[in-house]
Amino acid sequence: MKILVCLSNVPDTTTKIKLSGDKSAVDMTGVQWVINPWDELALTRALDLKEKSGGKIEKITVITVGESYTEPTIRKALAVGADDAVRINMMPTDDYEVASNIAAYLKDNPYEIVLSGIESSDYNGSAVGGMLAEFLKVPSVSSVSFLDIEGEEPILKREIPGGTETVKVPVPFVAIVQKGIALDPRIPAMRGIMMARKKPLTVVEPTGESAKSTFIEFGMPQPKAKVKMIDPENAGELITLLHEEAKII
Amino acid sequence: MSVIVYTENWDGKFKKSSYELVSYAHAIATELGVETIAVSIGQVADDQLNVLANYGATKVLCAINEKFTVLDNAAYASVIARAAKANNASVVVFANNFTGKAVAPRVAVKLEAGMANSVTALPISFDPFVVPKNISNGKANGKQQINSEIKVISLAQNSFGLKENEGTLTIEAYDAELDDSKFSTQLVEKNTVSGKIILTDAELVVSGGRGMKSPDNWGPIEELASILGAGIACSRPVADEGWRPHSEHVGQTGKVIAPNLYIACGISGAIQHLAGVNSSKVMVAINTDPEAPFFEAADYGILGDVKTVLPQLVEAAKKFKAHQ
Structure with a gap:
């Protein structure tokens, strides 16, 4: 069994957002790139499963759709334990393009389990996993907070409003994962970083469909009105303000 | 069409x-x-x-x-x-x-x-x-x-x-x-909590962070939430410490919510936390630290200890509900 983890290369969450002069792009100069947090948790779980599988899971591959500047992020995934990596060499414009290109690659390179994070922290897209499953015509399970393999059979938990459901789907499938799938991401050790340099990173040219949408302009949120401070000795005043001024209760 | x-x-x-x-x-x-x-x-x-x-x-x-x-x-x-x-x-x-x-x-x-x-x-x-x-x-x-x-x-x-x-x-x-x-999805087991307000649906949310000091101090949050008909949430460290269930964690990697009112009790307002709540219509921050970033994001702020502030809010909410 082989597991593929889709990685998105995103700016670190604490990055201060700057726009380009004409507002047509987010200015990425000086940005610290990281693995999208949900994808990182997916990778962590994939590695845990492989380690306890006793050889049944042969390989964990990571895949990224991006230009060469995404390679340090891919190397980080190799450094924490992924076996090999694929980079589809293009600058994708939307989720459709990303999913279509990964699907095109997978036609000749099948995996039993594909993991994808539920959202990307840059453009807050959340469609790649579901779109990929549809392109591949395989089942998808979303909001997955737990994945295990019992014997030959994968078992998943998904977070539904007010609870969880344990479900099974036949392989191959796409699991779109969220918090809970793993607790803390792995931190690369020096040995891992050294080994990562020798692991295969295959660069392939795009063969999928083009984007169906594009961002045309960006803006910054309206500055918020200054906070209204309430006397801590008379905190009950808040309830009155929420009712009379904010009209929220 | x-x-x-x-x-x-x-x-x-x-x-x-x-x-x-x-x-x-x-x-x-x-x-x-x-x-x-x-x-x-x-x-x-x-x-x-x-x-x-x-x-x-x-x-x-x-x-x-x-x-x-x-x-x-x-x-x-x-x-x-x-x-x-x-x-x-x-x-x-x-x-x-x-x-x-x-x-x-x-x-x-x-x-x-x-x-x-x-x-x-x-x-x-x-x-x-x-x-x-x-x-x-x-x-x-x-x-x-x-x-x-x-x-x-x-x-x-x-x-x-x-x-x-x-x-x-x-x-x-x-x-x-x-x-x-x-159809390929087979349901094995379903676990739902009935009667509880579903966090992502809640119009009002009361949330606690590390400033609550101990899982034993959640009483006033639960009471305030119950009076207002609000959902209960928490910050990531609180869920990771096991003080509250992970299902209550709101923030970048937890649930993203957009209620009409979000009351943050003892939550500093790290960017990862705000990412999950900053679509709330009105936000209230209660914190002892005047430098807490949440005061930048909040509409109302109370600079004080949740221990003394929350009981006052509970009393005021009770009175408010009684007069409605």
Whole structure:
């Protein structure tokens, strides 16, 4: 069994957002790139499963759709334990393009389990996993907070409003994962970083469909009105303000 | 031509968010001069379906199959995409919630449609079709142009509100022609907590952070939430410490919520936390640290100890409710 983890290369969450002069792009100069947090948790779980599988899971591959500047992020995934990596060499414009290109690659390179994070922290897209499953015509399970393999059979938990459901789907499938799938991401050790340099990173040219949408302009949120401070000795005043001024209760 | 809106039901009932979604779809349909058609999957009684007319739906297509009791992303997507094609849809609208996230991307691929998720308002223009959405967890916003013939969009929760509309609708049974082979998701076990306010639906939320000091101090939060009819949430360290269940964690990697009111008790307001709550309409921060970043984001602030502040809020809320 082989597991593929889709990685998105995103700016670190604490990055201060700057726009380009004409507002047509987010200015990425000086940005610290990281693995999208949900994808990182997916990778962590994939590695845990492989380690306890006793050889049944042969390989964990990571895949990224991006230009060469995404390679340090891919190397980080190799450094924490992924076996090999694929980079589809293009600058994708939307989720459709990303999913279509990964699907095109997978036609000749099948995996039993594909993991994808539920959202990307840059453009807050959340469609790649579901779109990929549809392109591949395989089942998808979303909001997955737990994945295990019992014997030959994968078992998943998904977070539904007010609870969880344990479900099974036949392989191959796409699991779109969220918090809970793993607790803390792995931190690369020096040995891992050294080994990562020798692991295969295959660069392939795009063969999928083009984007169906594009961002045309960006803006910054309206500055918020200054906070209204309430006397801590008379905190009950808040309830009155929420009712009379904010009209929220 | 039509705007198709997927109206999810929960045990045969719609929620306020369903009506918000129909209101939104109807506003788009009005601009385009086309019909608003709801698609309902699973058993829903006619009196429930008829309520959708109050928000602008003129027709509702009801797909019924006993297998629909378990969400199967591919099967649900088949029903909605088929209905969209049959009714010559120009826009297909979903809620950006659990089911919307699971199903909408598959529908987009079936319709060869571009998709914008977590859209925050009506389209800015219809030709070209441009919608506004938040990016970087609300630190910036973007205008996304969809170029395909059919557009799939999901609406950020609590971002449009209800718009009532006079009208009636026709209810049609919809045969999605799905055979059993189209269903592949097998339910093994379901665990739900009944009677508890579902966090992502809650209009008011009271939330606690590390400043609560101990899991034993949650009494006043629970009491305040119960008086106000609010949901209970927490910050990541609180969930990671096991003080509260992970299901209550809101923030970048936890749940993203957009209630009308968010009261943060002893939460400093790290950027990862704010990412999950900054779409709230009104935010209140209670903290002993005047430098806490939450005071920058909040509408109301109380610089004080939750230990002494929360009991005052409980008393004031009790009085308020008693006078209502």
